[in-house]
Structures are given as C-alpha cells and as structure tokens.
Amino acid sequence: MGERESNIPPSVLERMTKYLAFVQELADEGIEWVSSADLAKALSVNRSTVRQDLLHIDFSGISRRGYETKGFAKVLRRTLGMDLEWNMVIVGAGNVGTALALHGDLSRRGFYVGAIVDKDPERIGCEVGSMRVLDVSDLASVIEDHDIKLGVIAVPAAEAQSAADALIKAGIKGMLNLAMTHIAVPDKVSIVDSRIVADLLQLSHAVKNKLNI
C-alpha cells in the first residue's frame, strides 16, 4: 500500500465506496471511460471534491477521456481494502447480532462472519443460519481457529465494555461497536462506532428543516 493510500479520512473513504459502486456498474456495462464530471454528477458532489479525493489513490489509467473504468475499480477496491477478506466474530447472538450474521450483503463486500458467540447458556449451541452460537469464554481459540481480525459488539450498552475487553484479551485487531455507548480501548486496537443514531439524527434534522418545525 502506498503512503498516499494510508490514513484516508473517513468521509473520503465513504465517497470512495460510492465511486466504486458507480464505476463498477459502468465497467460491467462495457463502458470504458469515466470522467471526474460523471463521478461528480453521479454522487452529487463538486468536481473539485472528486479530484481531491482521487489524489489519495495511485492510479495511472488516466487520459483525456477520463479514468479507465476496470482498472479504476480495481484500484478503488485495493484502496478500500476490498481485495482483502476479513473474518469477523459477532459478540452477542441477540436480535442485532443475528440480523448482522444473516445479512448476505456483507460477504459481497469481503466481510465474512466466521463465528458468533454469546455468554448466555440458553443461546450457546443454538443455530444462526449455518453457524452454531459458541461460548464467549472460548473467544481466544475461536479467533485463532477462524483467522479472525475484526469483532462486532452486538450486546446491550451495559455489557459493551466487558465484551470489548474479552475481544481485546483474545487478540482482536479491530472492533465495530453496535452498542450505543462509549467503549474505551488501548491504542493498538481500532474501534469504529456504528452511526445508526447519528443517521437518524441527520434524517430528523433534514425533515425538521423541510417541514419547518
């Protein structure tokens, strides 16, 4: 990975997933070139934003006609880490954990649910899709056996920190926090907070403005 491709701001990464979806569609339709104006229009952003964003990637397939779609999609996938496959363990086999485990679209993006664990004896051993719920106290061996780097915290807020602590102790590298609470982690472990409440607030703010409430 080149220097330019590391530490890309989250907002740019988010737009890159959208550039990729658009460019991949064009490539699939046999369209060979895409301009930054096309990208800007498809995503409803300024052309200068597109150009700034694309400074983060190493891509040589540029001509007067724009970007070569197939090669461009490939570079975007690499930049986004989508050429890698990530095995995840879900901690919490309740509604949220089960919903995520059964969400087929994640694996299309390279995120595989390798295991799901819980601490509740009534849930351990139950089936979730083709998996059985494993015991959270076996996390270390689960993570090793399934070559897991990412953990998803899908437990109630009050149990989130202890779930995170268990994941960290078991050697996890990064966590997605679906519990709506703050979790403290050491620097060596990455954590991203899910934004469902932030999404809803953004939505209600937009509706409030439109309705002039």
Next chain:
Amino acid sequence: MGERESNIPPSVLERMTKYLAFVQELADEGIEWVSSADLAKALSVNRSTVRQDLLHIDFSGISRRGYETKGFAKVLRRTLGMDLEWNMVIVGAGNVGTALALHGDLSRRGFYVGAIVDKDPERIGCEVGSMRVLDVSDLASVIEDHDIKLGVIAVPAAEAQSAADALIKAGIKGMLNLAMTHIAVPDKVSIVDSRIVADLLQLSHAVKNKLNI
C-alpha cells in the same frame, strides 16, 4: 429554529451528539461549567473544531468559565431535534427490521417505532415485541393513525426501491435506508443511507494500516 441551526453539516451533527453525551454527564454529576478545551479533549478533536461547531448553535450561557452545562445540553438537544419525538414505521419484519424494532436505546433518543409492516402474508399478524406486523398495503392509514413522519427501509436490496415508493406514496417525510443499495427519491422526501458497510470499511482500513498489510 434559528437560521444558524438549520442545514448543519452531518459531520458537525455527529460531533454534537457526542458533545451532548459528555455535557449531559457533567450536568448529571452537578458540574456547572465546561470549557471548549474540555470538550476538545473528551472528543479528541481540536479546540478550533469545537469552536467552529458551536458557531452553529444559539447559546448565551457562556462565561470565562466556559459553557453552563445544563443550558448547553438543552440547546444541543433542541439543535439536534431531540426535543421533538419522532414516530417511525419499519418496512420489513425480517431480522434487521425486528432487531431495530426491539432496540430499546432508540426511544431514549426520541425515536419511537410506531409500527412495523411487511408484504409477506406469513409475517403479517406476527408479534414483534408488543407490536403486530401490519400489512404494507395499509401503509397510508398506518402512517396517519400513528402520526408517523419517518420510515426505515429494512428489506432486501432488490425490494428497497419498491418499499421506498410505497412509503412515499403513503406520505412519508424521510427515510433511513438500511438496504445496501441506492434508492431514488423525489426532492421533497429526505433519505439517509445507513453506513454499516462504510463503518466496516473504515475499520478494516484502520486495521490494515496498523498491521501494515
């Protein structure tokens, strides 16, 4: 709502939810004042970011000692639309819709699930928590009966557009899209795409950098 409080960028709204959580905690502990330096430290951002963000709100409780916590929390709640209550309808009573319907933390933020609907006759009439799954073809009366302004799209990607069309026809004002696909909507309706894949990509990007993969 003042002019300054409308059209706040999503990134600022997101930080405001975090300022609020922090300030509310201080107020609950009886701490009367908070400085922008405290806020910056608690959220790991620059003091200038905090000051810029707070230009978006109308707040007079500022002194040498900083911001008066109780009043500040109140203004943040108003700015975020959290003084309003929002009734939502969930379209899709599968795993994702059910998980969201049973997610207790949303109502603490002012988002109430008023109804859940599905098109599958086998799901209609089933219980989800204390609700019964209603028929999607009754959406217009469901929205009117429950004073619903927001809809959540929790159906598979292939059905997302028709779910959105049904919501729009029934008079919805805004939608949260949990399906991982693009949905086209008219200007009068707001839509926010859930960012679970973007969250995972942000996480895997961070882990990739740390592990130097």
